[in-house]
């Protein structure tokens with residue numbers, strides 16, 4: 001579960017907050033449309049289900065970001081996109097409930113000025129690799145070079161003690177998670193899921209889809225025997241050469257997601 005309320009125990013997946021500041025100049029229509037498309041793709045590709053979210057840095061204000069209100073990603077429309085500050089405060093929620101785990105996004109944008117988009121999910125093959133001692137998600141095939149030589153695992157107990165709900169529900173936990181992105185574009189979260197970052201919405205979506213596939217292949221290969229992973233150099237070359245092609249899967253995934261939606 002990704003969201004919960006600090007105010008209403010009867011509504012554990014959402015939180016009410018007051019708007020903290022004035023909304024800034026409207027983001028471009030194209031950016032909003034791409035963010036909506038990304039929500040549909042991530043659901044159709046099985047990266048998110050009712051939980052999980054994608055955000056993008058505001059294209060007119062780098063100290064703001066855009067994220068849907070609290071809802072299932074597959075149902076997100078342009079009217080559901082809310083603007084947030086880097087403190088995780090909504091500026092135009094107008095009373096709509098927002099994701100409790102928005103601090104994942106706010107603190108990564110603060111820590112990594114190069115990041116334009118963030119995907120947080122609980123995709124199915126990632127979770128097992130987050131809970132086995134000594135195990136790391138590693139790049140196993142050419143589409144996932146960005147995974148590198150071992151994705152860090154965020155242990156929430158180190159920042160929040162051993163009785164949390166594992167959710168990144170405040171700035172302090174978000175900041176502790178964001179520190180793990182120093183030199184990495186994917187971080188696993190123990191017993192929870194993962195977060196990936198990219199220099200664009202399309203790159204973040206691509207990485208979220210292929211991180212899940214990499215995890216699945218790694219789990220399968222480990223059952224067969226000793227696994228050969230990509231070298232650091234192979235990982236780097238694959239990122240340079242393969243990620244230049246992200247438009248191709250994006251077009252296909254979007255078409256497929258919209259055909260299935262009907």
Ligand SMILES: [Zn+2]
Nearest residue numbers: 001002101193
């Ligand atoms: Zn979550």
